[in-house]
Amino acid sequence: MIDQSFQLLACQYLHAHVEKLQNELSGAKIAEDIECIHQSRVATRQLRAGLIFFDICFSARKMKKWLSQIRRVAKKLGTARDRDVQVQFIGEFLSNLNKRQRRYKPGINRLLLRLRQGREKIQPEVVKSVAAFNSSGVLADIHGEIEKVLFSFKGEQIPLQTQFVFQHTQERVTGQLRELCSHQGSLADPSDKDGHHRMRISAKRLRYTLEICDAAFEGELGPIITDVKKTQTYLGDIHDCDVWEDYLGRFIVEEKQRTVDYFGHSRPFVSIQRGLDYLNGRCVKRRDILLGEFVGYWNTISQEGSWDKLQSMIDARLKEYQESSPMNPTA
Numbered sequence: 001m002i003d004q005s006f007q008l009l010a011c012q013y014l015h016a017h018v019e020k021l022q023n024e025l026s027g028a029k030i031a032e033d034i035e036c037i038h039q040s041r042v043a044t045r046q047l048r049a050g051l052i053f054f055d056i057c058f059s060a061r062k063m064k065k066w067l068s069q070i071r072r073v074a075k076k077l078g079t080a081r082d083r084d085v086q087v088q089f090i091g092e093f094l095s096n097l098n099k100r101q102r103r104y105k106p107g108i109n110r111l112l113l114r115l116r117q118g119r120e121k122i123q124p125e126v127v128k129s130v131a132a133f134n135s136s137g138v139l140a141d142i143h144g145e146i147e148k149v150l151f152s153f154k155g156e157q158i159p160l161q162t163q164f165v166f167q168h169t170q171e172r173v174t175g176q177l178r179e180l181c182s183h184q185g186s187l188a189d190p191s192d193k194d195g196h197h198r199m200r201i202s203a204k205r206l207r208y209t210l211e212i213c214d215a216a217f218e219g220e221l222g223p224i225i226t227d228v229k230k231t232q233t234y235l236g237d238i239h240d241c242d243v244w245e246d247y248l249g250r251f252i253v254e255e256k257q258r259t260v261d262y263f264g265h266s267r268p269f270v271s272i273q274r275g276l277d278y279l280n281g282r283c284v285k286r287r288d289i290l291l292g293e294f295v296g297y298w299n300t301i302s303q304e305g306s307w308d309k310l311q312s313m314i315d316a317r318l319k320e321y322q323e324s325s326p327m328n329p330t331a
Helices: 004-030 034-053 060-095 099-136 138-152 163-182 184-188 193-213 222-263 267-303 306-324
Strands: none
Touching (some): 004 034, 004 099, 004 138, 004 163, 034 060, 060 099, 060 267, 099 138, 099 222, 099 267, 163 184, 163 193, 163 306, 193 222, 222 306, 267 306
C-alpha cells in the first residue's frame, strides 16, 4: 500500500501541471505568442519531473508510455523555443545598435533573416508533434489516474505531511544537492563549459524537486527555491552564450559558402562577417561578465549557508515525523 499523503501530494502537483500543459499546447500550435511555446515547454519539464518523483504511484507500463510521449513533444517544443529566444535576442540586439554601429547591421540582419526562416520551417513540426501528443491521450490518461486516487480518498482528511513524504524528499534532495555542489569546482575554470552546463542541469533538477515538495513544507522552501532558480538562470544565460559562440562559428562558414555559391567569390561576405564577428565578441564578453557575477553570487549564498540550511530543514522535518509516528507502509 502506497502512503496516502504521498499519493495526495502527487495528485495535487500533477493535476496542476496537466491542466497547465493542456491549456498552453493550443497556443503553441498557433504560435501567435511565443510565451505559449515557452510555457508549454516548462510544463512538460515540470510534469516529467513530477512523474519521476512520484513514480511509485503508477504502474511501470503507464510511466514508460507517459514519459516517452512527453519527452517526444518536449523535444519539438524545445527546438521551437530555442529559436524563438534567438530571434527575440537578435531583434533586440539589432534595435539597440546606434548610428556608429550601423556597419554591423548587414550581418545581424542576415542572421535574423535566417533565424526567422528556420523558425517558420519548425512550426509545422510543432503542430504535428502536438497533434500526435494530443492523440496519444496521455494527459487524459494521467488525469484519469488522478481522479481514481482522489475518489478513493473521498470523505477522508489526509494531511500532506508524513514520515514517508519527508523520507522520500530527503533522499531526492540530498542526492541532487550533492550533485549540484559537486560541479562547483568548474567555476574556477572559465573554459569548463561542460562543467557549467552540468551544473545548470543539476540546478534545474533540484529546483523542480523543491517545487514539488514545497506544499508538504507549507511554503518554507520558498527562499531556497529562489536561490536555486537564480543559480539556474545565471547558468542558463551563460550556456546561451556558449550556444551562440558555437552557432555563430557554424553560421559564418555556411553563410560564406552561400555567398561563394551565388557570386562565385566571397567578397560580398565581408560586410556580413563584420556584424557576426561583433556579435560573437559581445557574447564572449557577456559570458565573462555573467560567470564573474555568478561566481560571486554562488560564493555569497554558500557562505551564508543556504545549502546547509536546506539540508538541515529537510533532515529536521524527517526527524520530527520519525519521532512522532512509525513509518507508513509503502508499495
